[in-house]
Amino acid sequence: MSYFDSSSSRRQLGRDLKVLLSSCPALTDLTTRYVEFGGDHLKPFQQLCATRLQRVSFHDTLFSIDIDWNTVLSMPHLQELCMTTTVSGTTFPGIGFILQCPNLRSLRWSTPVQPDPECFKSIAEACPQLQAIELQQMALSDDVIATFLNSIKSTVTEVIITGIETVSSETELRFGSKAFDSLQQRHFSTLVVLDVGPKGYRVESGSLLQVLCSCPNLRELTGCRIWAVDIYDRLQQQQRRKQRQEQQQQQQQGNWVCRGLEVFKVKISVSLGPRASSLCEAVFSQFAKLLHLRVLHIGGEIRYTYQSIDEERAQRPKHYLRSRKEGGGLSLQLEYGLGHLAGLTRLEIVSVGGFAQELKREDVDWMKRWWKELRELEGELHPRKEVSEAIRWGLTGKSSVDLKKSLDRLGFV
Numbered sequence: 001m002s003y004f005d006s007s008s009s010r011r012q013l014g015r016d017l018k019v020l021l022s023s024c025p026a027l028t029d030l031t032t033r034y035v036e037f038g039g040d041h042l043k044p045f046q047q048l049c050a051t052r053l054q055r056v057s058f059h060d061t062l063f064s065i066d067i068d069w070n071t072v073l074s075m076p077h078l079q080e081l082c083m084t085t086t087v088s089g090t091t092f093p094g095i096g097f098i099l100q101c102p103n104l105r106s107l108r109w110s111t112p113v114q115p116d117p118e119c120f121k122s123i124a125e126a127c128p129q130l131q132a133i134e135l136q137q138m139a140l141s142d143d144v145i146a147t148f149l150n151s152i153k154s155t156v157t158e159v160i161i162t163g164i165e166t167v168s169s170e171t172e173l174r175f176g177s178k179a180f181d182s183l184q185q186r187h188f189s190t191l192v193v194l195d196v197g198p199k200g201y202r203v204e205s206g207s208l209l210q211v212l213c214s215c216p217n218l219r220e221l222t223g224c225r226i227w228a229v230d231i232y233d234r235l236q237q238q239q240r241r242k243q244r245q246e247q248q249q250q251q252q253q254g255n256w257v258c259r260g261l262e263v264f265k266v267k268i269s270v271s272l273g274p275r276a277s278s279l280c281e282a283v284f285s286q287f288a289k290l291l292h293l294r295v296l297h298i299g300g301e302i303r304y305t306y307q308s309i310d311e312e313r314a315q316r317p318k319h320y321l322r323s324r325k326e327g328g329g330l331s332l333q334l335e336y337g338l339g340h341l342a343g344l345t346r347l348e349i350v351s352v353g354g355f356a357q358e359l360k361r362e363d364v365d366w367m368k369r370w371w372k373e374l375r376e377l378e379g380e381l382h383p384r385k386e387v388s389e390a391i392r393w394g395l396t397g398k399s400s401v402d403l404k405k406s407l408d409r410l411g412f413v
Contacts, residue, residue, distance in 0.1 A: 299353010
């Protein structure tokens with residue numbers, strides 16, 4: 001047995017640990033759920049960690065105050081540690097526990113109990129091989145996150161920092177410009193996963209584009225919003241540089257280099273004026289390069305009717321932080337450049353978010369032809385609800401009725 005999942009009582013947990021220690025030499029993974037971890041469990045648990053455990057997960061595990069973390073011995077085999085607490089006010093594993101894991105590579109920590117910001121410097125010092133970090137629910141400041149990223153000895157491959165759902169002051173804001181600068185300076189070349197949360201307003205459109213243009217190993221990106229006009233601007237810069245044969249700057253300024261990207265969850269905001277078609281086509285031309293893409297979430301939240309791209313650029317709110325009431329995003333129509341995505345044959349999930357589509361019959365036929373792996377299609381696809389549902393069920397293969405017959409019956413031509 002290599003994996004054990006315990007939801008035992010405190011007394012039962014003690015017996016379980018002793019049995020595992022004596023009878024399961026191949027055990028490498030241990031998960032505890034809703035149990036109380038006392039000082040009497042420390043010795044068998046340390047022995048498990050010292051001899052075999054590589055991955056440990058604590059889910060709402062209470063740690064008694066009788067544990068002296070200063071006596072915890074080194075746990076050299078432990079590489080992955082997950083600590084999840086959903087109940088505010090509970091005792092969570094002391095920092096001393098983490099500091100005894102010199103070969104820790106992955107730390108996933110979610111708790112409403114706010115740790116001392118200074119502890120992250122100690123973690124970075126004690127865990128020089130740390131490569132994946134996930135911090136959730138914590139109201140960490142931009143400065144604290146930046147310092148942590150700067151202090152990590154190794155280069156990271158995975159960063160998930162989504163903070164709390166609501167904040168009460170500037171000091172509690174999540175991943176921001178300072179943290180992004182730290183990430184860019186040291187970790188862009190190795191970054192595989194970046195998730196700053198769908199409400200990560202402080203990571204601006206230009207910063208997310210910089211990730212797409214600078215992280216060749218990126219596989220998953222989740223953020224708040226990218227402005228279509230920013231993509232358009234960069235492509236125009238790229239074309240001008242290409243004319244001057246400045247190939248190196250061309251790649252840095254325009255092209256998305258993350259050709260292995262599989263998950264994209266960022267809202268694309270498009271002004272619905274006369275140049276909407278040009279903006280959408282510029283965005284689609286970049287997505288067309290991501291041939292490994294499986295998940296595409298692109299719903300927009302901003303809707304404007306500017307007369308020109310220059311007017312939109314001039315009127316955009318500083319730092320893109322102001323909220324707007326109406327929504328506008330990419331139009332999944334052939335006349336807006338949808339045909340660029342014919343090569344994305346691995347797409348499984350497409351979401352248009354809050355931006356209502358007005359698909360035409362030719363658009364639906366195109367999707368049926370090219371997106372054969374599609375299994376989820378989320379959002380409003382057509383003003384007529386029954387047509388929208390028929391398209392959704394037909395394209396995702398969840399209807400026994402032929403899509404063509406279903407649409408013909410509804411008069412959708």
